[in-house]
Amino acid sequence: MEDVTRLVSSGDCLKIWDSTSMTVLEQFNPHSATHPVAQVCWSSSNQYLVSASSIGDKLVVSSLKSSPVPVMELGEGKKQTRVSLNSTSQFLVSGGLDNTVNIWDLKTKRLHRSLKDHKEEVTCVSFNGGDSYIASGSTSGEIILHSITTNLSSKPFGHGPNVPIHDLRYSLVKRSLLGTVSDSGSVALWDANTQKELHLFEGTHKAPCSGLAFSPANDLLFITVGLDKKIVCYDTSSKMVFRNKQVESPLTAIDFTPDGAGLVVGSTQGRIYMYDLRNLSAPVKITTAHKTSVTCIRFQNSTSKLKVQLSVILYINTFLQNHPQFHVRQVCTNCILINSNKNNKTTRFHLHLPTLAFSVLLDFEYLPHFAGGSSQRKTPLGTPGSRCYSPSVVQTPPPIKEEESITTPPQQTDVEKNNGLRQEYDVTSTPPAAQSTHVQSVNTYNTPEPGQRRDLPTQLTYDSPVSRAPPAAAPGVFEWATIRLKVALMGQIESGAEGRGAPLTSIQMNFVRNMIHEALEDFRDTCHRDIINLQVEMVRQFYIQLNEIHGLIEKYSVNDSLIEEIERLREENKRLRANY
Template sequence: MYIASVSTTIKFHEFPNGNVIHNYQPGKVEGPVRSLSWSRDGNWLVVVPHSGQTEIVGTKDQLRLLKTIHEVDEPTAACFQNTTKKNIGIGTKSGLVLIYDIKSRNVKKRFPRASTQITHVAFTAKDSHCITGCKNGEVLVYNNVTNSPPSNLRVPKSNSITCLKTNQLKRNLVLGGSNEGIIVVWDININRSKFCTEAHKAPVNAIAISPVNVDLIVTAGADRQFCFYDIADHKCIANISVENCITAVDFSPDGTHFVMGSQNGRVYIYDSRNIQQPVNSFLAHTSAVRHIAFQNRHESSDSSVCSLSKSFDNVAITQEEKRRNKSVRTSDFFGMHLYTVDAGLDRKSIASVGGEDSFIVALGLDKDNTTESINNDVFVEDISSKPNNNDLDLPCSISLQLNKPEAGDLKMKQFSSTPIFNIHHSLSELSQTSNVMHKSTTNATNSDEIKTLVKECFSEEFKTVIDDLKNDIKYESTHTTHQMRIMFLEMHMAMVKMALKLEDFSKRIRYDPHPTSNYENSLVDEIERLRKRNDFLEEQLKNLTVAKSVNGE
């Protein structure tokens, strides 16, 4: 298993000794690599250099450049999808978010453009959502299934986003950090934060989630500390100080170890069970480690997994992976009818071999879709030899021959979502039917007559079953109709009650004299006060006039 450490170059180290196996230089050496992501099976690596085009690097047999994506200009971040290795999410400097199809070598989907540069791209566990971080601090959640408008998330009390991760076990959780030292866990189902705390007194440089504990996260900041948090209990579990600033962190696939990259280019490997001291450390780069990631070890389950050729740069689907990933039926209801009739074998239900429909196999329809083949395969007369009555206890001279696979091909049924088929009950019914056929065919000497009688007996049984089903359906439909009528009646009664309440309320408003009378009384009082004031002023004016006239005389 490799550990990929990224600065201006990418180095692949053995775990846990740290020996350098490969050294890869993407594009031109103009600055640190912007983004790095492993494919699901760990054989490919998508790299976004500081300047230039996105590159896909193969690491399975030997380190080599498989493809350069020229169809997307000015990429800033890229990430493989989690369920397939043929699709890559790419963010650009202009705010575009694209899904690139490696097989067809074109852009498969375009999401609405963001307002600023894309800095982070990630996918949820089942690739239902594409999460992108923007330079202005926005986190856009694109629905990869419905193509609905993106939802917008932000770190509280911050206008930045420095790191972004998705929880691969809880598909609705997204983690982010900011320059203000705040970490937040969003629930994208409700577009709200589930956990938020000021984890560091400096910018959050990296964040990682344990692959075995969905609630355990580790954060690293520029304050020379890394912290462990339990997001379910909303508390800090551990706070460890280090000599140099931690700039990158990642968990091993089994969760037993985690690795950290520092500002001085050293890489530290810790045991999750003892986080006080690293179990190993080595110098990986001469500058700060920008990204660090364990190699994925998932087996590819995509039937359309593609392979890139270095010389021709083409994409093809391997037939071997198609055959290996072909779905096989694990639950077969009709397989229960394929019970064995030999005395030496156990009467157990078996599932169809190869995933085919065992009911069709039992009827012989897999060979030829004719009545003759059905009669020859399912109902075979045996007049010359007597049946084994000790096993099925059938008194008639007809034996029911079922398609019985070889003992080496038997595949015992493990699980079924349907009710268990009662073999003994079916055998008793078959015995009763055989008694009737035996009484009816005592004088029969022709095999065609025997087949005709058998068909008539089973046709009567089928008719009875069909009639029962019709009665059940009729009862259920009548019961459902009755329930719907009751619901409509209750709804109508509720509407009538509401209408009566509204009518009573309107009447009370219309005929209640109190609000109107109070309003009128207040107007009358105001008018009376103004009239008295007017009389007083007129009296004052009159007295003033009389006084002036007296003084003038």
């Protein structure tokens, strides 16, 4: 059975949708029915949801393995209304009405750390891409970055109390890029490394801006929505607005589809609008979802990235073998550049995982028509611009083409040569969710009775958000699939070279070289984190020993008051002897 890409929306309850047909798969409410659910997020395995209500009654972790059942409740009475999980789903950050940001360890079910840097209500929280920082914003207009490694917070930055922060997101491609939207309608881009403003978009929204999202497939594109009924598209490179779309009702939530080709937005009328970015003139689907405003929309995490990446690599290999007039010019971590011997024009195939869905759709027989496609800069939605790409700079290709239709992939015969490797990947990377039976549509609330609510079951697997170990200790499905894929691909390259008695091809050698570079880069990052942790631990132990030494000195040092008393008695003794 094919994977079902699910979408969760929150409002008067939580609803899980089949994003293709927009039918309800599950509907439930783990919070008080008198107040809407404020925010919800997926675990990394897509097996759990974490939600918070607008009143801040509690944080609830719900299991989706069968019917939705709450398996953990945290922060009861702490007025936490915003939630975000880290990449391993072991740590949860929350913020809310009590002006604090709390970090929870879901493995131990305890509060790991409480940060009290904000002076007013915390309106948004998020982990960065590397899980090393937490960004939070508040109604005071302050943005604060907190380092997980050093336990230090940055100085508050922002645009002051007249620009209260409503939402913030990190870019999925450029990890140092932070975007914020405010109740004043302004949109800002920040460099998270320096906390400096990169650009401020003023006047794009005439009412409070309610949400933003960075494209997972294009580093140039991000989109905001607001209560002024507008969808606004931005180019992060030229820092300009290039498209506006007016809809029928005020908008409250936004998210991109996992492939970056579509967009879903929620409104104050409880409706969800689905758009194809190639044509924003009218929504593809309109669905009435909630009786209240749609407070949050989130797609589940993508589970087929490696499969798409492998398809691109195999397609390119097949194409190069069958078309000697093309050759590999350069292989980078993020892309493959292919030159044509005839006109020396270059086609760029990107290996950035979210963009591969678009690369796979290119028919390699049609490749000459795309040759030289990198000679012009293109806008985030695929329209030509005036600036040229630099050959040394890797840019994300435009995922959406309005001018040309996308052709079908190569025929099956072109891929049969690599069928064994495809089967190897299919065995190792199929997620557990893909093997489960299809969930039937539910049209009534499934709010569990108190008797159904239980503590964490002992049979939770390693991909549970409450039992997952850090990646270094127990790699998840994605990590194991990556290892198996690299081993299998290297084995195929080696066996193929031995069978033909020929050296490795250029693309194979460069691919292996880049895998080694990636491994070294990961090793360097791991060593850097370990060194920092070691330094922090050394400083901590130093201060522990220093405090103990001070205590011993105070305990065994000379008592000044006792010496003064002895001197006074000695003088008194001398006086008594002299007189009597």
